[in-house]
Amino acid sequence: MNEDTRLRTPLGRAVGLGSAKEGVAHWWAQRVTAVALVPLVIWFVIDIIALTGSPRGAVVAWLHAPFPAIATVLLLIAVFYHMALGLQVVIEDYVHSEWLKISAIVLNKLVAFALAAAGIFAVLRIAFQG
Amino acid sequence: MSHAQRPLSPHLQIYKPQLTTVLSIVHRATGIALAAGTILLVWWLLAAAIGPDAFATAQAFWFSWIGRLMLFGWTWSLMYHLCNGLRHLAWDAGWGFELKQAYLSGWIVVTASVVLTVVAWVAGYAVRG
Numbered sequence: 001m002n003e004d005t006r007l008r009t010p011l012g013r014a015v016g017l018g019s020a021k022e023g024v025a026h027w028w029a030q031r032v033t034a035v036a037l038v039p040l041v042i043w044f045v046i047d048i049i050a051l052t053g054s055p056r057g058a059v060v061a062w063l064h065a066p067f068p069a070i071a072t073v074l075l076l077i078a079v080f081y082h083m084a085l086g087l088q089v090v091i092e093d094y095v096h097s098e099w100l101k102i103s104a105i106v107l108n109k110l111v112a113f114a115l116a117a118a119g120i121f122a123v124l125r126i127a128f129q130g
Numbered sequence: 131m132s133h134a135q136r137p138l139s140p141h142l143q144i145y146k147p148q149l150t151t152v153l154s155i156v157h158r159a160t161g162i163a164l165a166a167g168t169i170l171l172v173w174w175l176l177a178a179a180i181g182p183d184a185f186a187t188a189q190a191f192w193f194s195w196i197g198r199l200m201l202f203g204w205t206w207s208l209m210y211h212l213c214n215g216l217r218h219l220a221w222d223a224g225w226g227f228e229l230k231q232a233y234l235s236g237w238i239v240v241t242a243s244v245v246l247t248v249v250a251w252v253a254g255y256a257v258r259g
């Protein structure tokens with residue numbers, strides 16, 4: 001590249017975070033969670049269909065086994081991470097008031113954490129206690 | 131400065147809807163719908179963890195007509211978001227950018243999401259008996 005056409009500072013080039021100041025971290029995490037969710041969602045949907053109309057005992061027995069419990073916890077982590085990233089982009093696109101945008105992004109993250117914690121707690125309680 | 135009457139670029143409603151643009155906005159809409167659906171997923175898991183009464187309440191809601199309608203909507207949203215998500219991942223890997231391919235994959239996504247939704251519900255009713 002010609003020296004005259006380089007508009008970034010040497011530090012900016014070395015850090016490589018671009019004008020958004022956060023590089024591709026958000027974009028990349030969205031893809032990583034998407035890839036993780038493909039097998040997890042397919043597995044979860046099949047198992048949930050198999051449990052259609054089952055009494056609580058069947059659901060408890062299902063989550064009491066190690067594989068479903070671990071896979072469901074992984075699913076919840078990936079789902080809520082993916083959800084928080086996706087909703088953040090929606091907020092950034094449509095909410096133009098700066099303080100409202102930042103508040104919505106913070107609220108989005110807190111709600112995602114809370115739902116993830118509640119879901120994981122439920123799975124672990126069933127897994128350990130039945 | 132910020133209140134100057136500058137010309138604005140035309141917004142979405144000026145463009146003719148096309149399969150590619152419609153599928154793009156539907157991907158976002160289904161993502162938002164699925165985000166709302168996670169609240170009920172967590173409710174179902176918590177109900178199972180808490181006890182038989184809480185679980186019976188959740189189960190009764192899911193089998194009500196409104197519960198089924200929501201579940202049906204979410205089933206299609208999930209299938210669509212999953213299939214179109216795979217389409218996006220293929221694009222990220224550099225595949226399928228030709229116009230013809232983008233339209234073909236778009237119609238495959240639409241068809242697959244409908245077929246998978248029907249299969250899931252037929253299987254669900256078969257299991258329930």
